[in-house]
Amino acid sequence: MAGPLVGVKVLDLSRILAGPWATQVLADYGAEVIKVERPGSGDDTRQWGPPFVKRGDGDDCEDGDDCQDAAYFVAANRGKRSITIDFARPEGQQLVHSLVKDADILVENYKVGGLSKYGLDYRTLSDINPQLIYCSITGFGQTGPYANHSGYDAAIQAMSGLMSITGEPDDAAGGKPQKVGVAVTDLLTGMYAVSAITSALYRREKTGKGQQIDLALLDTQVACLANQNMNYLIGGETPQRLGSAHPNIAPYQSVKSKNSYFMLAVGNQSQFEQLCEAIGRKELLDDKRFENNQQRVKHRTELIEQLELDLVKQDSEYWLLKLAKRNVPCAPINTIPQVFEDPQIKHRNMLFELSGQNGDSVKQVANPVNFSESTIDYHLAPPKLGADNEKVLSELGLSVAKISELKESGII
Numbered sequence: 001m002a003g004p005l006v007g008v009k010v011l012d013l014s015r016i017l018a019g020p021w022a023t024q025v026l027a028d029y030g031a032e033v034i035k036v037e038r039p040g041s042g043d044d045t046r047q048w049g050p051p052f053v054k055r056g057d058g059d060d061c062e063d064g065d066d067c068q069d070a071a072y073f074v075a076a077n078r079g080k081r082s083i084t085i086d087f088a089r090p091e092g093q094q095l096v097h098s099l100v101k102d103a104d105i106l107v108e109n110y111k112v113g114g115l116s117k118y119g120l121d122y123r124t125l126s127d128i129n130p131q132l133i134y135c136s137i138t139g140f141g142q143t144g145p146y147a148n149h150s151g152y153d154a155a156i157q158a159m160s161g162l163m164s165i166t167g168e169p170d171d172a173a174g175g176k177p178q179k180v181g182v183a184v185t186d187l188l189t190g191m192y193a194v195s196a197i198t199s200a201l202y203r204r205e206k207t208g209k210g211q212q213i214d215l216a217l218l219d220t221q222v223a224c225l226a227n228q229n230m231n232y233l234i235g236g237e238t239p240q241r242l243g244s245a246h247p248n249i250a251p252y253q254s255v256k257s258k259n260s261y262f263m264l265a266v267g268n269q270s271q272f273e274q275l276c277e278a279i280g281r282k283e284l285l286d287d288k289r290f291e292n293n294q295q296r297v298k299h300r301t302e303l304i305e306q307l308e309l310d311l312v313k314q315d316s317e318y319w320l321l322k323l324a325k326r327n328v329p330c331a332p333i334n335t336i337p338q339v340f341e342d343p344q345i346k347h348r349n350m351l352f353e354l355s356g357q358n359g360d361s362v363k364q365v366a367n368p369v370n371f372s373e374s375t376i377d378y379h380l381a382p383p384k385l386g387a388d389n390e391k392v393l394s395e396l397g398l399s400v401a402k403i404s405e406l407k408e409s410g411i412i
């Protein structure tokens with residue numbers, strides 16, 4: 001078996017997270033991905049540490065070291081070959097044009113119009129390769145009053161409304177807007193990019209034509225507010241921050257036990273009945289405030305107070321076992337180290353290691369997709385900056401002397 005995208009060639013001109021996340025997924029699916037980086041510095045995230053992965057000799061990177069192996073970079077760049085090209089110079093632009101000739105996909109996340117002055121915009125490159133699928137990822141899209149503004153994940157979380165519904169309420173301890181603990185907008189945009197690119201590949205099979213994909217972080221995050229959007233558009237009320245609670249279901253939040261908190265996720269009436277029986281509070285079923293989900297949402301504060309009167313009598317581990325036996329959805333609130341010790345995560349092989357270019361081992365988190373007739377390809381560890389210059393350029397037909405000349409002149 002092979003990856004479903006074996007034979008597809010991707011030119012990755014993106015950096016930070018949204019674009020690299022998309023191209024890493026494409027690499028996992030078997031595509032050949034060539035990451036084009038700035039000579040000398042590369043993708044910004046190479047320096048976004050600590051922590052840094054260990055060098056090939058086993059020494060940790062020290063502050064100030066130009067190690068180019070930040071954990072952040074490692075999270076989003078496996079399966080790629082790295083070449084360095086200064087495409088601000090004509091010779092560099094010609095190298096990219098040569099790479100585009102047989103590429104299927106190009107992914108970039110420069111400012112709107114930022115690549116035009118280098119002759120690397122969609123119109124120019126589609127003349128070179130009419131079948132090229134050119135995915136542009138920006139903060140605000142190719143059009144509109146904000147099109148020329150820079151867009152970073154945290155700013156988009158704020159502008160999109162996500163932060164207004166994330167965090168504890170104003171009247172709770174520590175209540176204030178919060179961003180999500182990972183750059184979720186970048187990640188979601190990267191996944192939308194993957195689905196858009198593969199859809200464009202399918203269309204190209206029918207028409208023979210490539211196209212440009214215009215994908216914005218702000219659009220993505222607004223789209224992904226999902227039920228909260230509909231709560232406002234249909235209900236007419238502005239969604240508020242509820243901490244871990246759900247705006248449409250109760251009880252559906254973290255609850256306090258004797259020794260910690262755990263997550264309770266009651267999704268229907270049967271589960272609520274089982275919960276009440278498990279904690280020895282069947283009388284709650286006769287309380288008009290809690291007789292159905294609509295009433296429980298309305299009286300969620302009183303409901304949680306009643307439940308915690310009993311939940312605080314036993315440890316979380318006790319309740320997790322007891323509730324699970326009654327098929328009441330619940331879960332421990334794990335730390336990340338606990339996640340990787342979880343037997344289910346181990347069984348699903350979500351943690352693995354790739355051999356780096358120096359012979360060292362690089363820890364990786366697996367792609368969660370499992371195909372029945374295809375494989376996920378983990379063939380390359382996140383690359384050192386410019387590690388594949390000679391090989392990729394020789395594949396373009398450049399001589400050893402020419403490659404050496406480009407290197408000496410700082411073009412690669």
